[in-house]
Amino acid sequence: MPSPLLPIRISDLRLVKGDRAVLAGINLTIGEPGITVIMGPNGAGKTLLLRCLHGLIKPDQGQITLGQLSVTDSRDQQAMVFQHPVLLRRTALQNLAFAVPEIARSEPQRLLRALESVHLADRADQPARMMSGGEQQRLALARALLSKPALLLLDEATASLDPASVLLIESLVKTQSAQGTKVILVSHDQGQARRLADDVVFISGGQVAEQSPANQFFTAPETPVAKAYLAGEILL
Amino acid sequence: MPSPLLPIRISDLRLVKGDRAVLAGINLTIGEPGITVIMGPNGAGKTLLLRCLHGLIKPDQGQITLGQLSVTDSRDQQAMVFQHPVLLRRTALQNLAFAVPEIARSEPQRLLRALESVHLADRADQPARMMSGGEQQRLALARALLSKPALLLLDEATASLDPASVLLIESLVKTQSAQGTKVILVSHDQGQARRLADDVVFISGGQVAEQSPANQFFTAPETPVAKAYLAGEILL
Amino acid sequence: DTIIVQSTTSTQNSGLYDYLLPILKKDTGVQVNIVAVGTGQAINNAMRCDGDMLLVHARSVEETFVAEGYGEYRRNLMYNDFVIIGPEADPANVAGSRDVNEVLLRIVQAGAKFASRGDDSGTHKKERSLWQAAAIDPDTGSGQWYLETGSGMGATLNTGVSLGAYVMTDRATWIAFANKQDSTILFEGKPALFNQYGVIPVNADKCPNVNREAAETFTQWLLSETGQAAIGSYQVEGKQLFFPNANDNLNSSIELK
Amino acid sequence: MNALAEAFRLIITLDADLFEILWLSIRVSLIALAISAVISLPLGTWLAITKFPGRKFCILVLNALMGMPPVVVGLLVYLLLSRSGPLGWMGLLYTPSAMIIAQAVLITPIIAALSNQVIENLHQEYRDTFYSMGVTGRRAVVAYLVDARYALTTCILAGFGRAIAEVGAVIIVGGNIDHLTRVMTTAIALETSKGNLTLALSLGTVLLVLSLLINALVIGVREYAAKRQYA
Amino acid sequence: MNALAEAFRLIITLDADLFEILWLSIRVSLIALAISAVISLPLGTWLAITKFPGRKFCILVLNALMGMPPVVVGLLVYLLLSRSGPLGWMGLLYTPSAMIIAQAVLITPIIAALSNQVIENLHQEYRDTFYSMGVTGRRAVVAYLVDARYALTTCILAGFGRAIAEVGAVIIVGGNIDHLTRVMTTAIALETSKGNLTLALSLGTVLLVLSLLINALVIGVREYAAKRQYA
Ligand SMILES: Nc1ncnc2c1ncn2[C@@H]1O[C@H](COP(=O)(O)OP(=O)(O)OP(=O)(O)O)[C@@H](O)[C@H]1O
Ligand SMILES: Nc1ncnc2c1ncn2[C@@H]1O[C@H](COP(=O)(O)OP(=O)(O)OP(=O)(O)O)[C@@H](O)[C@H]1O
Ligand SMILES: [Mg+2]
């Protein structure tokens, strides 16, 4: 069962901050299930694009539809992990319970299993804000996955994870995607992008520079800007 | 001129949180100038170790000396970039000016040059907290470098940077190190570690598992735990 | 049986109620709750039926209150007198005055300060009538030498005493007042300074909620031999503060001590 | 000073009359605080996290109402509860209940405005996450109150301080009736008007000591809870 | 209600007497606020960020002092300024200066305790960074005050509200003397004791309108500045 929020259509998305167009007319259609990786230099607008998709920002101009739904109507079926996850001033387990109160009531064991899946089972009762950076990020991921969203937005979700945790999270994301969740993932990690991406969207200067299937993007990027980025050469 | 804070001697450093020894007796001597990279799984205690060195945490037990100095006395000569940098509610430029008020008074152009060096010159007047994740990290780095510290502690300072910015920062760090600053850098990025490290300290479970010169560590790690980590196999 | 009495402050501040009410309770079983406020507020509260009795000292207002049907009747209860207090040094030399007019005149001529209640209370009305009788308009000096405190007797005394000003006060409040500092009674004992207290049960026709029976019991007790004797026997520092006169309804020629 | 010695004497001998007055002060203020907190904390929180036209204006009004004179509150409650007022039939005037109502009215805007500010700060941090998790309405209000509980104690203590120190409103609606509605502040006012400044000051000192004890209790509980949680 | 109509009439006709009283209220409260803010904001901040033995106790005392009865403050200032008091020679009793002192004493603990809480929250965020940059003492205090300025306005407005609404202290040290020290709240108390409830209420309404205007001004400036900065 493919995600009900497909296709995702973004047309002429614009966002101006001060006198800069930080999103300068994004046109993008994501029709296929699987994992879409968004890449691009710092400040390209990746995070802002994800936030628009999730409904956290109202763009100044432009349209977004997800399947038949508007951003607002699809909110319940989306989950997002932020670049800097915010955890509540509670224990790890309480953080999960708060995110999915019905599950916490009906199947509390699922919360423990979710903690286990990110290898934090023995931290259930630790205050979440006292955890290490990587632990917090894993907890935030477990929280997002618990709601079994139709669309999962990940903003550099593995940025401060150790190599093993990265692989662990990647496999969780792949499993989730195989179960029908559409995943859109922002990453600067080319290795990760290669391992996960079904297709790649390359953003630069608030615009979509390129959208290609993954193997094509990494072997023969169409645009010079993407080519330079992959070689570590773009500087704003 | 080698850093006056060398050698750094850490003996039997212990820190207990709840009933867990999160630092379980760290013994470590860092005698050589250059760049020391600390690696280890999430939750190993890397951040806590850096915080002890910087004087942010008083350990429950153990000694730290830097050159002839105690942690407190060496504070002025240290700078640290945190895993999640905190910027003040001010513009980018004001953030730099606040960190080094004398320079801001006597040589204001140096602040602008520092912004340029991390490619943020055109963002001088943007409120720092409105910047993208990578931009904030670069600003925090510029801030730390401005004070020309004798010891620079970097906690996953390039975790959310794009490939070009990573290389840029690496070259800034190398330059700084060449000018005599001792750099201790925590990173999960093996590529980065290989590019930068003169030696590697591998931490696991709150203890030093291995300390080796870089090329030896990456080609023939002594301990099974380091070997497994590099292969992406350690899970806590 | 419980009633609420809207009362002037001087009777409370001087401790009279603390003395009378336990005796009353023993005699009649009536529990009296005193709400001591400014005269105007007391009358207003009583007009809104928030009291069963009124005990104040502003005769003309009291008579209007009864005439308009808010009170059943008014009876004289007791009297004492007003005195003029001021610093012992007596800069205006009022002590040797022949009458109140002269006191006020000397104060004005000496450029001394005078603290007035300025709150439309019974005491204040009395004071204003004295100025009028002396043909002086103090309002021209308001804020300079004529200080209208807009406060109760106690607060006005605190102010007056601290400023070394002259004040007209009822004798009971002054005797019981604890912050006299170097002020003292400088002028007293003239008929013009007479101070009559009255008692009025609130009219049950206007205020159906009043506890008419208990209010009547209290009123009659106050006016009875027992009550009057009790009032007369209350002393502070060996001095009698209130003089019962329930039987005198003319009170024109009371001898002042 | 004499007042301090006298205050000390009052506290150690603590006679029945003083105890009665003290106890009424505490009871009235704590009940008023409880009533007010139940209204003002959710209100302040809700205003911090809900967007609707006129929200800014509501917050402005709350802030301005922090400057509502106690005498005015007293008068309004008096007119409401007076025999000839709309709620006169309840017979609450000149009872402790009337004082509770007046104090609750007085401190509700204060706690609401202060907690609004505290929650607004936390909201900057939690907003996106709560939006993403679909946490809104009542659940969000409760979550904010729970997570900001330590900072909120200061707001609550500010409200308590205002309530226990209050005299203008309670004297109008309570009447300062001996053995019935006399509280510490009205007793202090009475002694002041009798010129018993030393006694007034020592009563004030006793009240401050009481205030200190209650604050110590609340802050102690907060510190204990915070420590236990993050041990 | 009559009081509202009367208030409206008072405002539009605004006679000289009312204007004098209003203006004195504003002047006294604003000056007291300014004096208090200069002391209490740095004090609250310093207590939030400096570790020393007894710090917790100081904060506790500040919190408890929020419950200091105005009458007691009034008495203390009265004793200080009275002719036989230590500062009697200055001749300040029953002048606006005395009222300013009393109000400043009264609201200083309030603003200090509230700002302490605000800064403590910000401190949790900034502490490590400031430590790392070696920002301490005066520089740290100033930086915290600047960065928390929006949240601090609420604390300041709470202090202003308490000052402008205050009657117990100013009536003791000011004396409510007509044309000299009569302010809105003491005028309201006077009209109440005269039984002129309608006039009292309408004066209260005028004061609230004033309070609303001042709050609107402050909050307006804050919003404008915030918007400009983060545009
Ligand atoms: N509120 C704001 N005001 C002004 N500029 C903003 C604001 N928010 C974002 N920006 C700017 O918009 C640009 C895009 O930001 P965004 O966070 O989307 O970048 P990004 O692609 O996610 O970068 P990174 O890889 O560093 O996370 C950045 O240059 C940022 O400075
Ligand atoms: N205040 C605290 N209370 C309880 N546990 C803590 C506290 N601070 C840190 N810890 C625990 O100590 C361990 C080490 O933390 P630290 O932040 O040093 O990890 P790290 O090596 O930096 O990991 P990462 O790579 O994820 O950043 C973690 O398991 C963390 O949960
Ligand atoms: Mg980003």
Ligand SMILES: [Mg+2]
């Ligand atoms: Mg870390």
Ligand SMILES: O=S(=O)([O-])[O-]
């Ligand atoms: O007691 S008075 O009537 O003078 O207030």
